[in-house]
Amino acid sequence: MQTAEIRRRFIDYFAARGHTIVPSTPLVYNDPTLLFVNAGMVPFKPYFTGAEDAPYKRAVSVQKCVRTLDIEEVGKTTRHGTFFQMNGNFSFGDYFKAEAIEFAWELVTGSQADGFLGFDPDKVWVTAYYDDDEAAALWRGVGVPKAHIQRRGLKDNYWHMGIPGPGGPCSEIYIDRGPEFGPDGGPEADEDRFLEIWNLVFQTEELSAVRAKDDFDVLGPLPSKNIDTGMGLERTAYLLQGVANMYEIDEIFPVITRAAELAGTRYGKDAQDDVRLRVVGDHVRSALMLMTDGVTPGNEARGYVLRRLLRRSIRSMRLLGVTDPVLPELLPVSRDLMASSYSEVPDQWTRTSQVAYAEEEAFRRTLAAGTQIFDLAAGQARSEQSGTLSGSQVFQLHDTYGFPFDLTLEMAAEQGLNVDAEGFRTLMTEQRERAKADAKAKKGATVASEAYRSLRSSGEVPFLGFTDLNAETKVRGIIADGQLVDRAQPGSVVEVVLEETPFYAESGGQDADSGLITGDGLSLEVLDVQRPVQGLVVHKVRIDDGELATGASVLAAVDAAARHAACQAHTATHIVNATLRQLLGQGTHQAGSYNKPGYLRFDFNATSGLSHDLQQELEGVANEAIRADYPVTATEMPLDQAKALGAQAMFGEKYGDVVRMVELAGPWSRELCGGTHVERTAQIGLLSLIGESSVGSGLRRVEAFVAADAFADLAKERALVSGLAELLKVQPDQLAERVGKLIAQVKAAEKEIAAMRSREILSKVPSLVAGATEVGGYRLVAKELPGLGGDDLRNLAMEVRSVFGSAAGVVALVGGAEKPILTVATTEAARALGAKAGALVSVGAAALGGRGGGRDDLAQGGGSDASAGAAALAAISKALAG
Known part of the structure; x- marks a missing residue:
């Protein structure tokens, strides 16, 4: 059975039993505690903890996953894979153990002709948590013999994500591959013969700290009893395809076959x-x-x-x-x-x-x-x-x-x-x-979610900031040091949740709003605004005056000037994105962004940097779009409709069934975006590109000033140009030509100086050769030349060596300033007698308090003791004499 067919059968089975089909979330997920999505339940984590209301009671998915802890084991075992797919069925307070076990048993053991997977029931073994009598009894009820049910402890039969979050006892399904794969005795005896394919997790607890697989703290029960299962698609595939390991399944093995062809070998040969x-x-x-x-x-x-x-x-x-x-x-x-x-x-x-x-x-x-x-x-x-x-x-x-x-x-x-x-x-x-x-x-460092969840349970905090910058509201809750409190005193910094808010919480690359929250004798400065869980807006504030109390009536007022500047920057970011796609092609995609009042940063995929001409064109086209005064519209619509219209979405972002699409000039710019924007592009004023750089392989970044900051940047440049033109006594339009001539003159002067220096250095050659001494059958030039750098020493040593011709000559020179540099060169005849530059440098550098190495004919080293030059040369002389 092909892997895609197993995938289809799993989805169809649960869809027919009332489960909503949920597409796989991208591997890059907006959870700061995870590098990648590493389990099928990750996208559903907020529903398990109660941080968000699940939009459905039952779900089924095939989730893309990556786990990186076992990279070194890949290829050595039958079951370690970096990327894998996890089939999962989920219940959020709906069905529990009995239904989960019945579903799993029917799908695993039902006949393939009827659309199931068709495993032999006699080859199925299961495990249950050691004190979970209910699960063991349910397995016996569907037909698993008692001898095929094993009890195991926390390490094997309690599942969690490895971080604070949901967890619970689990029950695993194993398939007996046969005696040729190992000893009898079930999973406890051999997990290569008895291969796990499916884990049914009974999510009942929230963990506050996780130190190890079997060492964690339980914060308390979850709001509801949930089901979270994970069936390894690759493991199931290689059992049903009759191959020896997961690497030989239909979705991987053709790559191995092609690799073997390139290597001129055959898989299975070695x-x-x-x-x-x-x-x-x-x-x-x-x-x-x-x-x-x-x-x-x-x-x-x-x-x-x-x-x-x-x-x-x-x-x-x-x-x-x-x-x-x-x-x-x-x-x-x-x-x-x-x-x-x-x-x-x-x-x-x-x-x-x-x-x-x-x-x-x-x-x-x-x-x-x-x-x-x-x-x-x-x-x-x-x-x-x-x-x-x-x-x-x-x-x-x-x-x-x-x-x-x-x-x-x-x-x-x-x-x-x-x-x-x-x-x-x-x-x-x-x-x-x-x-x-x-x-x-x-x-x-992950903040315990109990306080947030408690405040979120009172309902979503509506965001009013798309239309209003001021709102009369009440304080729903106060959080100090992660705990809910009734009151907070002047001078303290706390988190505040309001019944509704005009403040924009940082997201989508846009900085949070700033402003004031005031009341009767009360003044709070808003320092930051975040959404720690969906639907909850949390304001970090400093209490400047008055005592803050839960239930207090307040006026929330956004800094209007800062908000407008943020809107200018965010809309300009959309313009930069659309312009890059216009210039570089529709394959160009956003890889990240950040905007705040007066500034934007935009990351995108590219294999090479933008040329100077292309940067100028980017700035020009962007400003043309600003001057065109395009209307900026935001429309809520179903996600599928937005995608059909070509709206761009960010990798790793989580979108609901209904999304907000921001549009500029129709199809020219359509993005899924929850940020704030100007009403028309001309309100941005100006964009000034200030840089383009690499931020990783295949990833580039552009930065720009916008609005007043762009004008200020251009004014600064104008002042600089004016000052340089006055200094060089030319018109501004002649500045580039004048600077070019000056650079050429400087280069010519530097070249002449270098030539003079080279002549001066080489003038030392005759006296150095004349001062050579006979040591152990070699002609040795050993000299301290303070101030000479590494390149000069190397050139001089090679020049002296050339004068020796066919003689057995060795040149050892010590130069440098604060730190000594040692260079050694040897002739062919000297090397034939055993004098190797690399070995001699090591001897001399040791005396300098350092080390060195290199080829037999030329080597260089250094050290830290500038006073030991004579000692280094003496050590080399002694080595030659020996």
Whole structure:
């Protein structure tokens, strides 16, 4: 049974039983505690906790997921995958254990001819939480024999997200694959033979802190008893397709087949090669799905995970002997396999492929640069006669230069060198622990939601700010240090929830409103406005005067000037987005934005920077749109209708069934947006582009001033131009030509100065050669030349060496200023006698309190003791004499 067919049967089964079909959320989700969506229930988390009202009582979905903790295990086991799909059925206070178990049993064991999955009931085993007698009894009731029901503890049969949130005991379904896969005895005996395919979670508790799988604090019961299930689509597929592991299913194996063809091998021929091919199959698909959902390669967070997946794929192919670009061969195969289930894959293909191919080309350059660094490290290891690359050297190659550890091992073995793998792993472990501690600190910083949920239970806080900047209202609640309080005193900073508000909460890239909340003897300055849960607006305020009390009548007044400036910036952001799509093509997509009064920042996908001419055109077209005085309209409509009209949506944003579409000049600019805007584009006044830069692989950023800030920026530039023109005694329109001539004159002068300096330095050659001494059969020039830099020392040493001709000559020069620099050059005859520049530099640099290395003919090093130049030269002389 094909994977897409299993997916269809699962959805159809639950849709026929009253479940609303919910499309998969993008992998990048607006939850600050998660890097990626890692479970099928993530989009439903607010419904489980009661933070939001569920729009349906039952739901079914096939959710895209990524888990990154087991990347190193990918390819080595039958079940570890980075990207996977989770079939799930959900109940929000509707049905509970009995119905969930009955549904699961029927779908799993019902005949395929009737539309079910057709697993043999005799091969089904289940587990239940150790004290969940109800679940065990229900399983027996549907036909599972008592001998096939096992009880397990918190580590195995209690599920949570690994962060504060919903949790509860669970019951898992396993399939017995047969005695050839391991010993008998159920899941407790062997989880390779008995493979878990489905987990039924009975969500009943909210966790306030999570320290480990079986170590957490329970805040209290959830508002309702819920069902959250997850069936691994890939695991189910490889059982129903009769293959040995998840990498051999129909959505992955064709990539492996193509990779094997490129490598000139066959899957199943060599165990180690098979692991590498499985890594390629998994990682290429995972990278494709991440890039489709808007992730771009980078050095932090999500971008780092994607970069690692792509580079592990390329590295694995290299270890299989393929050094040519591989992603153009492999990525299209994965695209064709996933397109039938996810329409966004072909829709985003142009951008995705550009990002991927650019990343591979960058990594190929990294490999070339890393190879040079490796060669230096290998030369140093040989010169020190240790024969081992240190853990710190290998870690630097990996961490700083992105050089894969496996490739380091391979190249070291080729050169007969050992690698301090233990030292490398120690440093990697320390880095991971730092990352875990940082992640844990971020998770621990998540504010307990109890106070917010309590205030939200009184109803949604209406936002009046689209039409009103002032509103008479009442204080619904006060939060101090995460706790609800009745009163707060002057001088304190607290959070306030009003019955309704004109204040815009930060979202969609737009900064929060500022302003005042006043009452009888009361004055609060609004510092920030956020929506910690949907439907609840929370104002962070400083109490300047009076005592604040719950239930107090107040006047909420937005700073009108700041709001108007924010509206100007936000509408200008939409104009920049539309202009970029007009100039670069409709494949250009927003990757992030930020706007505040007077300023905007806009990120977008691109494989190269904008030329100067293109930047000017961007600014010109944007200002034409401003002068055209387009009306700015906002219309609420069904999500499907907005998409049909071509409205752009942001990756990772969560949209309801009804959305707000902001439109400028009809189809020229249509975006889903909940922000505030000017009524007509001419109200923006002016846009002044101030910069364009790279913010990651395949990701660019433009920044601009708008309105009064744009005029001020241009006035500053005008003043600068005027001052320079007066200084250079030319008209402003002649300034560029005059500056160009000055630059040419400066370059010519610098070239002449460099030539004079070179002649001066080379004039030292005769006296240096004349001062050579005989040491151990070598002619040695050893001289301190304070003030000379590294390039000068190197050129001088090579010039002196050339004078020696066929003689066995060695040149050792010490220069530098605050920190000494040592250069050593040797002739061919000297090297034939055993004098190697790299080894001699290491000897001399040690005397300087530093280190060095390089080739046998030319090497350089340095240190920290500027007074030890004579000692360094003496050490080299002694080494030659020996």
